[in-house]
Amino acid sequence: MPSPEEEVPEEPDSDTPPSAIESEEFTLSQSQQTEPSTGEAEPLVLVAEVVVSGVDGELEDQVYQVITTQAGRTTTRSQLQRDINAIFATGFFRNVKALPEDTPLGVRVTFEVEPNPVLTSVTIEGSQVLPESEVDRIFSEQYGETLNLKIFEGGVEQVNQWYQDNGYVLGQVIGAPQVSDDGAVTLEVAEGEVKDIQVRFVSAEGETTDEEGNLIEGRTREYIITREIQLQPGDIFQRETAEKDIRRVFGLGIFEDVTLGLEPAPDDPNKANVIVNIVEKSTGSLAFGGGVSSASGLFGTVSYQQQNIGGNNQKLGGEFQVGERLLLADVSFTDPWVGGDDHRLSYTVNAFRRRAISVIFDSDDENDQRDVDLPNGDNPRVIRTGGGVSFTRPFIPNPFVEPEWTASLGIKYERVEIQDSDGDTEPRDELGNKLTIDDSGEDDLLTLQFGIINDRRNNRRQPTSGSLLRFGTEQSIPIGSAEIALNRLRANYSFYIPVDFTSFIDGPEALAFNIQGGHIIGDLPPYEAFPLGGTNTVRGYDEGSVGAGRTFLLGTVEYRFPVFRFLGGALFIDAATVFDSQSSVVGNPGGVREKPGDGIGYGAGIRVQSPLGPIRIDYAINDEGDTRFHFGIGERF
Numbered sequence: 001m002p003s004p005e006e007e008v009p010e011e012p013d014s015d016t017p018p019s020a021i022e023s024e025e026f027t028l029s030q031s032q033q034t035e036p037s038t039g040e041a042e043p044l045v046l047v048a049e050v051v052v053s054g055v056d057g058e059l060e061d062q063v064y065q066v067i068t069t070q071a072g073r074t075t076t077r078s079q080l081q082r083d084i085n086a087i088f089a090t091g092f093f094r095n096v097k098a099l100p101e102d103t104p105l106g107v108r109v110t111f112e113v114e115p116n117p118v119l120t121s122v123t124i125e126g127s128q129v130l131p132e133s134e135v136d137r138i139f140s141e142q143y144g145e146t147l148n149l150k151i152f153e154g155g156v157e158q159v160n161q162w163y164q165d166n167g168y169v170l171g172q173v174i175g176a177p178q179v180s181d182d183g184a185v186t187l188e189v190a191e192g193e194v195k196d197i198q199v200r201f202v203s204a205e206g207e208t209t210d211e212e213g214n215l216i217e218g219r220t221r222e223y224i225i226t227r228e229i230q231l232q233p234g235d236i237f238q239r240e241t242a243e244k245d246i247r248r249v250f251g252l253g254i255f256e257d258v259t260l261g262l263e264p265a266p267d268d269p270n271k272a273n274v275i276v277n278i279v280e281k282s283t284g285s286l287a288f289g290g291g292v293s294s295a296s297g298l299f300g301t302v303s304y305q306q307q308n309i310g311g312n313n314q315k316l317g318g319e320f321q322v323g324e325r326l327l328l329a330d331v332s333f334t335d336p337w338v339g340g341d342d343h344r345l346s347y348t349v350n351a352f353r354r355r356a357i358s359v360i361f362d363s364d365d366e367n368d369q370r371d372v373d374l375p376n377g378d379n380p381r382v383i384r385t386g387g388g389v390s391f392t393r394p395f396i397p398n399p400f401v402e403p404e405w406t407a408s409l410g411i412k413y414e415r416v417e418i419q420d421s422d423g424d425t426e427p428r429d430e431l432g433n434k435l436t437i438d439d440s441g442e443d444d445l446l447t448l449q450f451g452i453i454n455d456r457r458n459n460r461r462q463p464t465s466g467s468l469l470r471f472g473t474e475q476s477i478p479i480g481s482a483e484i485a486l487n488r489l490r491a492n493y494s495f496y497i498p499v500d501f502t503s504f505i506d507g508p509e510a511l512a513f514n515i516q517g518g519h520i521i522g523d524l525p526p527y528e529a530f531p532l533g534g535t536n537t538v539r540g541y542d543e544g545s546v547g548a549g550r551t552f553l554l555g556t557v558e559y560r561f562p563v564f565r566f567l568g569g570a571l572f573i574d575a576a577t578v579f580d581s582q583s584s585v586v587g588n589p590g591g592v593r594e595k596p597g598d599g600i601g602y603g604a605g606i607r608v609q610s611p612l613g614p615i616r617i618d619y620a621i622n623d624e625g626d627t628r629f630h631f632g633i634g635e636r637f
Helices: 057-066 077-089 132-142 149-165 222-226 239-250
Strands: 026-029 045-053 093-103 106-115 121-125 172-179 184-190 193-201 255-265 268-280 284-293 297-309 314-323 326-335 346-356 381-394 405-419 442-455 466-476 486-498 510-522 530-532 547-549 551-564 567-577 598-608 615-622 627-633
Touching: 045 057, 045 093, 057 077, 057 106, 077 093, 077 106, 121 132, 132 149, 149 172, 149 184, 193 222, 222 268, 239 255, 239 268, 530 551, 547 551, 567 615
Parallel strands: 045 106, 121 184, 193 268
Antiparallel strands: 026 093, 093 106, 172 184, 255 268, 284 297, 297 314, 314 326, 326 346, 346 381, 381 405, 405 442, 442 466, 466 486, 486 510, 510 551, 530 547, 551 567, 567 598, 598 615, 615 627
C-alpha cells in the first residue's frame, strides 16, 4: 500500500518512455523540512518543463529565483527536495509540493505552493508589561503584506530585545508563532513573573548551613527585609527595580552583604522565585573617641548603639561626651518605619542632659573681651535637661519612591538653667543683665516643632546640581517657670550649579549657594537668640563673635572642585547680619559686649574624603583683618 505522501501512478502508454522519477509526489510542510538523503547514486531524469502553481506575480518570481530545477536539464529526487526546502526558506509559504509528471518530451515538474495569509494582526499572549503600541510599532510595516516568516522572525527578535532593553531580563517569546487563516498571528511570551520572594540567611562564605548542617537562622525578622522590596509575587521581574530593592535592603545598615538570586519556580519553570541572600553583621557597638572642634574645644566621647533591637531594625543609642566647653548625656530610641504604615512614618524618643558654654555668652577665644562673665568671674554654663518625641513622614505615593518633600512634627520639654562651674544657679551676669527670663535663673520651655524639607539634590553627600529647602517653626507653650511664649521661624535654601573650571581630575565640581534667615516672635531668652560667627556661619570669626540677635540673614557662596581622587578644594565667602536686633534680646548679650552685628569672611579650604563624609579644613579672613582655621565634618550645606 502506498504511503500517504505518495500517489500511485497510472500505467504509462506504450509510446511514452517511463521516467525514473515516475509520477511520485513530494510534499513538505514547514515542520517537515529535511535535508535529502546522501546515500547511493540517484537516477537522473530530463526536465521538459517547470511550472509554479498557486501564486503569481512577485511570489511566483520568488519561487523561480530560488529553485535550481530548470527545463532542459536533468534533476533528481534529492534536487527536488532541496528546491522545496529553498522555497520554504523564503518565508512566504505554508505548504509546498513538487509534482513530477511524464510528458512525451520528458518530465514536467509542477511546484504547487500555498502562500501564507496576508498579515492582519499580531497578538501577544501572556504579556503584562509589553505595550500594544510597541507590538504595533515592531510589526506595523508587515501588516497588509503576505506573511514572511523570515522577516517576521526579525520582529520576534525585536520583541525579545525590547524586554532586555527595558530590564525584563527573563522576558522572551516562547514557541513558534500560531498563524490563522485570516492572517492573525499569536505569539506566546514568558516575561519572568515572580512566583515568590524568599529570604535566605547565609554565612560570609555564602553557605546556607552551619557546621552541623542546620539552616542558618537570622536575627532579623523577614518582614523587615521584604517590606523594603518593591517586587512582589505576580510582578514581572525587572532588573532596575531589583537593583533598587537590593540598595534599600543594604541601606538599612544592619547587613554585611545583600545579594539577589533567581530560581525557576518548581511548579512552573516560566516563573521565578526571587531569593534575597543576607549576610548579617554585628549591630551593637561601643565606641570611644575624641577630637577638637571650634565650638567645643577638646572633647572625649563614649557611645553605645544597637541598631537592630529584637530584629526589628529599631535603634537604641546612648552618648556621653565631656569636653573643655561641654558635658552631654543623651539616650534615644528610633523606629525608622512604624510597622503597617505605607508612608514610612518614623519616630524618635529621646532624653538628655546637656551642659555647655554657649557661644551666645562666650567665644572660644580666651582673650576676647566681649565674653559674658558671672559675678564670680566664671563663664556661664547653660544646662538643658529634658526630652521629647518627634515624628517624620515623607510625602510619597508609596514606600519605594525617593521623597522630595518630608515633614516632621514633634514636642520637646526643656528645663534651662544658668550655672557657674560649681553648679550654683546664676540668673544675672557681672553687669546685672538677665541670663534667663525668670529671676530664679531657671526657665521651662515646652515647644511644638514643625519642619518641612524639599530635597532635589543629585547627591546628598557631594551635590553638584539641584536644590535643598528647609523650613521650620517652633511654638512654645507658656507653662512653668517664666511662662515663655515665643515663635521661632527659620528657613534655609541651597542650590548647586555644575561647572567645569578646572581640569585636575574628573570629579564633582560646582558652584554652591546658600541663604538662610530666621526671626523670633515674642519672648526671647538670651540662650535662644541666633548666634553668628564661626565654622557654620561666618568663617574668619570666633564662634558667636559676630552677633546674637532676634533676626538674622546669612549668605554663602562656595566654589568646590576636585584636586585628587581623595582630596578636594573650596573657595568661599560668607556674609551675615542680625539687622540691629541684638538689643531686643533679653539681657542684650551681644549688644552689651559690642559684637558688631554683621560680618564678612572669605578664604579657602580643603576637603579630605572619609567614610564619615568630607573632613573640612578652612582658612578664613574676616572683614576686621583677623584670620582663623575652622574644622568640621561634611560640607557646610
